[in-house]
Amino acid sequence: MQTTLSDSLRSTPLGQEADSILRACVHCGFCAATCPTYGLLGDELDSPRGRIYLIKQMLEGATAGQNTQLHLDRCLACRACETTCPSGVRYGRLLDIGRAAIEQRVRRPLPEQIKRHLLRVVIPYERRFTVVLRVAQTLRAFLPPTWRRSIPPPQLPTSWPRSSHERKMLALAGCVQTPIAPNIDAATARVLDCLGISLVRASGGGCCGALSYHLGAQEDGLEFARRNIDAWWPHVESGAEAIAINASGCGVMVKEYGHLLREDPSYAERADRISAMAMDISEVLAKENRAALAPAGIGTARIAFHSPCSLQHGQKLAGLVESILESAGFELTPVPDGHLCCGSAGSYSLLQPELSRQLLLQRVLALESGQPTAIGTANIGCLAHLQSRTSVPVRHWIELLDPGASVVSLRDEGAQVELTEPTTL
Amino acid sequence: MTDTNDSADQLREQVRVAAHSGVPLQISGGGSKSFYGRATVGTPLSTIAHRGIVTYDPGELVITARAGTPLTQIEAALAEKNQMLAFEPPYLGESATLGGAIATGLSGPRRPYVGAARDFVLGVKLINGQAEILSFGGQVMKNVAGYDVARLMVGALGTLGVLLEISLKVLPRPATELTLVQHRTPNEAIEVMNIWARRPLPLSACCYDGDGLYVRLCGADSAVRAAHDKIGGEILTNAQNFWHALREQFHAFFDGPLPLWRVAVPPARPSLRIPGKWLIDWGGAQRWLKSDTDAATICRTAAEGGGHATLFRGGDRGGYIFHPLAPGLLALHQRIKNAMDPQHIFNPGKMYPNL
Amino acid sequence: MGAIMIYCPNSPPGKTIMKTPVTNVQPRNRRELIAALQRVLPSQALLSETEDLRPYECDGLSAYCELPMLVALPDTVEQVRAVLVACHERGVPVVARGAGTGLSGGALPCSNGVLLSLAKFNRILEIDAANRTARVQPGVRNLAISQAVAHLGLYYAPDPSSQIACSIGGNVAENAGGVHCLKYGLTVHNIQMLSFLTIEGELITVGGAALDAPGYDLLAFMTGSEGLLGVIVEITVKLLPQPERAQVVLAAFDDVEKAGAAVAAIIGAGIVPAGLEMMDNLAIRAAEQFVHAGYPVDAEAILLCELDGVNEEVSEQILQVREIFQQCGATESHTARDERERALFWAGRKAAFPAVGRLAPDYYCMDGTIPRKHLARVLRRIGEMSAEAGLAVANVFHAGDGNLHPLILYDANKPGDLERTERLGAKILELCVAVGGTITGEHGVGVEKINQMCIQFSASALAQFHALKHAFDPRGLLNPGKAVPTLQRCAEYGAMHVHGGKVLFPDLERF
Structure with a gap:
């Protein structure tokens, strides 16, 4: 497409990047077909192509106000459009640039600012989030059912393996995953332990930074990135072979550290190295001989796998987890429109509750359509979001491979979810 | 030439x-x-x-x-x-x-x-x-x-x-054609024709003349033989004559003085209740009717069946011939006629009065 | 004779041959129209701020842009009717739009008109498995129909390359084809009933649940009418049984002409392939970058020949086709190993247009159809013209039915590039007409090829088109300025292009 960005903008690295992305777009409209919000709303402005146009006109100096902000806010950043795009448009990157630009141009109403600020100062900090979560869990029983459903019940932590192997991989400390589902990291450690690898938690790390970065607070996001790099670096130097990430939303962010910090002289090189070492846990497993893994409860288990957007579109790892589960002996049920987002999308479920709810209902129907015993996924956000709407237990798929767990026991937890509204659209 | x-x-x-x-x-x-x-x-x-x-x-x-x-x-x-x-x-x-x-x-x-x-x-x-x-x-x-x-x-x-x-x-032209005959009741025939049409079979004609269900297959020899195995039925000799007679209305069904109606309906529609003699062609989509039932009844029944009726031959050539058009659609026809033939010199009234 | 009475005041860039400002909508009236439409539409369904209108300024042909006065996003037929009535009463042009993937600018808005998006009409209303039809709303995506009936062993045959995104309503408006229309026909062959609203708001149904409806074949007439006659609100499509087997043979050639000869040889052998597609080297490389289908990137041309039907017949024909390829000098030919590879072969072909976006920032897609026998000659001439113009051309085409899609690569940011591209495009289309073909096989005339209509049709034929348009839309409010040029426009275009009695391509035999 033709672009007429101002010379001053075009002389900045960000402007050049935006220009090159915009010019790769040929306006064919294929992207709209797989866009969850366009599917719901049917408005070009809520499609990737429309948003690209909104960003383009803003960068070209036209008026961009609350409407542009609204439509950019409605984007899930699921990047299904990138998978569909034949022209190779890096939409997700353009969206970040566009969101940062609109944030500077349009002041949000005060309540909205407060809400976003609260999200940014609570969610990425494990301790703060834990406090909020525990209070909510305590009050859970007294809340109306609709609220109750969205608060995950407490989960007891399980133990990490004691043995230490020569081969080491690094874990991401993360933010919300440990308070909500401590078993995921433990199960990951146990699975890697079976394969002769020790999973190491580096002290000083934390949130990957994605939440802040995609909420328009890009500098905050980069600060989180730098903290993680600092925490991991000594281990990298002493021979850790990979960063094994079991939350695909974080994985996609860590893999972008190199690009995002390329203008930061003191971090660029290390960030690049970290990104190169970052692997989704499925990538790790795919490379290992998995014969030693003997997951319990197979045979009876029919799994519906919800591939998180950050896994299939962000990291382009569509089909990998499915093939690992199948080779482990699980039966996978068909999931219609498996490219669609569940509506969790970072803070989206909190900021766009109505659209998020519609997408969730669609996804749960699709996932349940094959009558699975359990639903597997690869990102904590999707996990908690899906579980809020289904009585089928939702687990991180690595837990299904955990030699210490049984799929049957998963049922108990699912049963705790009270569904008062029928799951229909 | x-x-x-x-x-x-x-x-x-x-x-x-x-x-x-x-x-x-x-x-x-x-x-x-x-x-x-x-x-x-x-x-x-x-x-x-x-x-x-x-x-x-x-x-x-x-x-x-x-x-x-x-x-x-x-x-x-x-x-x-x-x-x-x-x-x-x-x-x-x-x-x-x-x-x-x-x-x-x-x-x-x-x-x-x-x-x-x-x-x-x-x-x-x-x-x-x-x-x-x-x-x-x-x-x-x-x-x-x-x-x-x-x-x-x-x-x-x-x-x-x-x-x-x-x-x-x-x-x-297809390499091979083969016609098979099966004996069926009318509604059975309609059902079977439509089941076949939903399957990837090399069909090229399907007709029921009140007695036999005739199905013509065409394509490569191997394809026709494979389809024959799936469908079953006796091979009709002189098949070309049969289809020619059907197309040209030499088939015995078309004999006799009664008006000939062409009733088009969605193909899977079961038999229509209009007294007369029926021949089902086009896999159920075109049904010939020899009947002296009044035009209004035939027209109404066809419409109720999701289709339309034409008085193909015989009857009153100045009365009902083609299924009436909805008023808006008829008006549009007239405007199209005016656009092509403003003086109304070409076959006026041949299709509908005032057209 | 009813000529179009209202024109878009601003023709697209490069096409500024005539401007007929008939803007009868003043700002005060605009406010009044907005108020009227607000009464009949939900609040989010009417866009009027420039910020919101801009992304609607073009369809899949982004070279031509025009900001609409308003965008309406109704989601019931009653709302569509109310919008049309309101516009008709006020003499406001209406341009209907589906998914906006068209490549001829058919949904280019009018600056003094309402852009009527039918994208919210995305529901499949009924699937009738026994009669093999589906009743759908116009905004349903082409591919969504086949996906919805796949479990019944059925599918909807026309498959334009944009089938993942394009809407069925747009397909009908343009009479869309696709890679399989050699055997299964265009949209017109695969629909059975249409309901549309006239500009006056009258609902008319043409065709029917039964074959060969009484009266004129308005089902065919509406198909491909590019939104100039009515606004389609419901469509009944035919469904076909999925073939028992489909197999694709890929052949590579070191010479485009040899590939052209192979196409003729296959048709000559009495084979009707389900699809027979050609891509030249530039297109092959672009598509390969996106899908990694294993296309031979150093070949001058590849042919994809799909054979479908009964298992035994497909096996026989594959052998025949491979032998023909060999005789015609294919450097390699192989059959897709499995369904995955077959899908991949097609994915590359279907994504070829936008994938060309990887080679150059912009492309301009032509759509001429020619008699197959002239394929090699026309390709050679396109190559020469491309060199003369200094613009690369990637060729992707439906070789089986002679439908060419030369993609002219250019850079819209370079001053003058678009104009040179348009001139080259015009010459390519005029070449197609000169060898007995047509300027558009399946994309529609839209705004892009409007001048070339003057070359393909006589003045009296164009006048006849206008008279027919008048029968549907006497005030000329539906999609004005598209598809059929005014005689005045043709006179001016002719004056520009024929100098001193010189005709284009004097060396070519005329038909």
Whole structure:
């Protein structure tokens, strides 16, 4: 497409990047077909192509106000459009640039600012989030059912393996995953332990930074990135072979550290190295001989796998987890429109509750359509979001491979979810 | 292809005179289907002298011929190159011309599986009501430039213009054809025909004459044999005669003085309750009825069945012939007629009164 | 004779041959129209701020842009009717739009008109398995129909390359084709009933649940009418049984002409492939970068020949086709190993247009159809013209039916590039007409090829088109300025292009 960005903008690295992305777009409209919000709303402005146009006109100096902000806010950043795009448009990157630009141009109403600020100062900090979560869990029983459903019940932590192997991989400390589902990291450690690898938690790390970065607070996001790099670096130097990430939303962010910090002289090189070492846990497993893994409860288990957007579109790892589960002996049920987002999308479920709810209902129907015993996924956000709407237990798929767990026991937890509204659209 | 003659100028002159005087024209070709439609009056205008194949390029799968060209001549030329008019135009008389086949828009037994006359029309040259010679469409497989006037002419019964030349898509003849017969009740036959149509079978005709269910398969020898194994049934000898008799209405069903109705319904529709004799063609989509039941009842029953009824032959040619159009649609027809033939000189009343 | 009475005041860039400002909508009236539409539409369904209108300024042909006065996003037929009535009463042009993937600018808005998006009409209303039809709303995506009936063993045959995104309503408006229309026909061959609203708001149904409806074949006439006659609100499509087997043979050639000869040889052998597609080297490389289908990137041309039907017949024909390829000098030919590879072969072909976006920032897609026998000659001439113009051309085409899609690569940011591209495009189309073909096989005339209509049709044929348009839309409010040029426009275009009695391509035989 033709672009007429101002010379001053075009002389900045960000402007050049935006220009090159915009010019790769040929306006064919294929992207709209797989866009969850366009599917719901049917408005070009809520499609990737429309948003690209909104960003383009803003960068070209036209008026961009609350409407542009609204439509950019409605984007899930699921990047299904990138998978569909034949022209190779890096939409997700353009969206970040566009969101940062609109944030500077349009002041949000005060309540909205407060809400976003609260999200940014609570969610990425494990301790703060834990406090909020525990209070909510305590009050859970007294809340109306609709609220109750969205608060995950407490989960007891399980133990990490004691043995230490020569081969080491690094874990991401993360933010919300440990308070909500401590078993995921433990199960990951146990699975890697079976394969002769020790999973190491580096002290000083934390949130990957994605939440802040995609909420328009890009500098905050980069600060989180730098903290993680600092925490991991000594281990990298002493021979850790990979960063094994079991939350695909974080994985996609860590893999972008190199690009995002390329203008930061003191971090660029290390960030690049970290990104190169970052692997989704499925990538790790795919490379290992998995014969030693003997997951319990197979045979009876029919799994519906919800591939998180950050896994299939962000990291382009569509089909990998499915093939690992199948080779482990699980039966996978068909999931219609498996490219669609569940509506969790970072803070989206909190900021766009109505659209998020519609997408969730669609996804749960699709996932349940094959009558699975359990639903597997690869990102904590999707996990908690899906579980809020289904009585089928939702687990991180690595837990299904955990030699210490049984799929049957998963049922108990699912049963705790009270569904008062029928799951229909 | 020596039998060619271009009389476009004479035809045009005749149209010019008629447009000037306002005296309507009664257009005819070989006269084989002049019974079809409503009775009309007017000065005869015959396209029979405007004849001959203009171009035929087997490699392009396209033939262009003048309206007065006998269908026999066209089909002979195609057969020589192992090709065919896939919609199997009914002649309904030896003198049938290409122009008549297109103006009536009738199709034979293959229609539900490969398409109707209109589906094979690529372009036409015609004379409009202002005596202008115009070309629409073309001689290539795909052409979406301008409105599809060429297909608008198909089945318009000459009420919109005088066809001069028609370009048609032709197809290679299948390597093998095989007809099978099974004995079924009418509703069973309808059901079975539609089950077959939902499966990937090489069907090219499917008809039930009240006694036997006839199914024609076509394609490569191996494909036809494989389909025979799946469908079952006795092989009909002399099959070509059977399908020819059906298409040309020589089949015994068509005998007798009762009016002949053509009832078109969604193919899977079970038998309609109209007294008379039925023959089910086109895999259930076209049903012939010999009956003296009143037109209103037949029309209503067909409509209730999701279709429409035509008084094909016999009966009162000045009364109900074609299914009535909704008022808005009829008004649109009249405006289209005015656009093509402002003086109403072409076959007025042939399709509907005031059209 | 009813000529179009209202024109878009601003023709697209490069096409500024005539401007007929008939803007009868003043700002005050605009406010009044907005108020009227607000009464009949939900609040989010009417866009009027420039910020919101801008992304609607073009369809899949982004070279031509025009900001609409308003955008309406109704989601019921009653709302569509109310919008049409309101516009008709006020003499406001209406441009209907589906998914906006068209490549001829058919949904280019009018600056003094309402852009009527039908994208919210995305529901499949009924699937009738026994009668093999589906009743759908116009905004349903082409591919969504086949996906919805796949479990019944059925599918909807026409498959334009944009089938993942394009809407069925747009397909009908343009009479869309696709890679399989050689055997299965265009949209017109695969629909059975249409309901549309006239500009006056009258609902008309043409065709029917039964074959060969009474009266004129308005089903065919509406198909491909590019939104100039009515606004389609419901469509009944035909469904076909999925073939028992489909197999694709890929052949590579070191010479485009040899590939052209192979196409003729296959048709000549009496084979009707389900699809027969050609791509030249530039297109092959672009598509390969996106899908990694294993296309031979150093070949001058590849042919994809799909054979489908009964298992035994497909096996026989594959052998025949491979032999023909060999005889015609293919450097390699192989059959897709499995369904995955077959899908991949097609994915590359279907994504070829936008994938060309990887080679150059912009492309301009032509759509001429020619008699197959002239394929090699026309390709050679396109190559020469491309060199003369200094603009690369990637060729992707439906070789089986002679439908060419030369993609002219250019850079819209370079001054003058678009104009040179348009001139080259015009010459390519005029070449197609000169060899007995047409300027558009399946994309529609839209605004892009409007001048070339003057070359393909006589003045009296164009006048006849206008008279027919008048029968549907006497005030000329539906999609004005598209598909059929005014005689005045043609006169001016002719004056520009034929100098001193010189005709284009004097060396070519005329038909």
